[in-house]
Amino acid sequence: MQTYLAVTPEELREAGKYGRAFAHVAYRIGPGSAMLRQNLLLQTRGGLLSVSDREAPLIEDPQALCAAVLRECGRRGYGGVLLDFEERPRRDRLAFVERLGQALSAGRRALYLPESYARATPVGIPLLCTAISGGNFSQRLQEAAAAQGGASRLALDVQRLRMDFRLPARSGEGEPLTEKAFLRLTEQERPAVFFSRDLCARYFTYSREGETHFVLFDDADTLAQKLRAGNAMGFTAAFLMWPEVKDIAGKLFPQSGR
Template identity: 50%
Template sequence: MQLYLMATPEQTRSLGRLRPPVAHIAYRIGDGSTLLRQNLPLKRQEGLLVISDIQAPVVEQPDSLCQGVLRELGRHNYHGVLLDFEQAPTPDRQILVSQLDTVLQQHQKALYLPPAYAPHSKQATILVNTAVSGGNFRQYLETCKTQYGNIALDVQRLQMDFILPATTGEGTSINAEVLTSLRKKYGSTTFFSHELCTRYFTYQQEGQTHFILYDDGETMLQKLRIGESIGVKIGFCVYHEVEDLLGVLFGKR
């Protein structure tokens, strides 16, 4: 599986000897339907162009924005575009996705989309989040593949604290520092869930039982292997989530 590292220009410069394929978090939508770019190193980048919709204005001229994207693809020899759209779909974004889908297909460039935009594309690869907290991970991926066709893994690092019984299936996100602190404080035995493909442990606090699900380098690699076994060819992980695991994920696998 081809695993991309989603990283800003500053993060890319800090990689040292590692040379992972990069999805460049350096672009956003500006006023007048322009494509705004952070400063990139002078060398040709290759990899993928990532566009964020954070604080983006309404896209009134999707044709113009699509042409700006094409120019940037040619300038840096990018293989395609990942739309890192976190907001709920709006009519202007839906039109943009539909037009960008057509333009990129004509130029034989890839397009990666969140599931909410799947109905507005004919050829895009849909990003499937791997931070699964219930059910069976393999079956989940197989279901997504059946639903969307082409999928890529959005390899999110799962670190979640649930209070049992977790009837809603919703937990509280925790960071690596909190996770390490809890493991040291309670000395809980850690187990591996073959169904979820993640690690877990429990602890007691104020009369409540807490259930922690978390990923490490090995569980994330195992998720990649499962995806690969059902035909998924592309995965993405975000630099700030895996900075301590870069050698594991992008070394020799």
């Protein structure tokens, strides 16, 4: 299983100390179906092109956008594309993804995409989020692999979990905690921390204003366990956002970080 760190151009030098493959978070969809690019280091080559649709306009010419992506892949030697799409699937996005999947497949390049876009192309590799707050982590991976026709047709979106739930959490929705808020909370509460084998995550509880809170979170050990589980099952790749793991990179990638 290939592990990718998703990095911006500004983060690449620091993240490069850990010897990972990279998804270059430097591209977004702009007006006129153009692909806009941040300034990259001249020597940037290999890895994946990561393109965002955040606040992107309608893709009026999917063929032109697809051609721009392919040119950049050829220029930089990218082995594929990571679609960082946050918008719900729309007709213009789906048309672009379909064309891009065909073109990348013809050039033997990979296309990693959100689960919600999997129906747009048979050659895309859907991303399965590892940050779950209910059920069983291993079972979630097994069921997804079975539904997709094998783990080799899936990749892991390894999101670092930091979530505060007010009990009883009937909706299953919690409040995301920033790194700063999480550290402040643990310093204030100094809680006893436990490990959930089912969720493959750590947790603690605390009380405030008459309410019981349940905090679920990942650290280097739990993320490493999730990566090992995906690798053992045969998932093709795993993605981690550098800002989410830079404080634990030395523990998460000990051999590379020496």
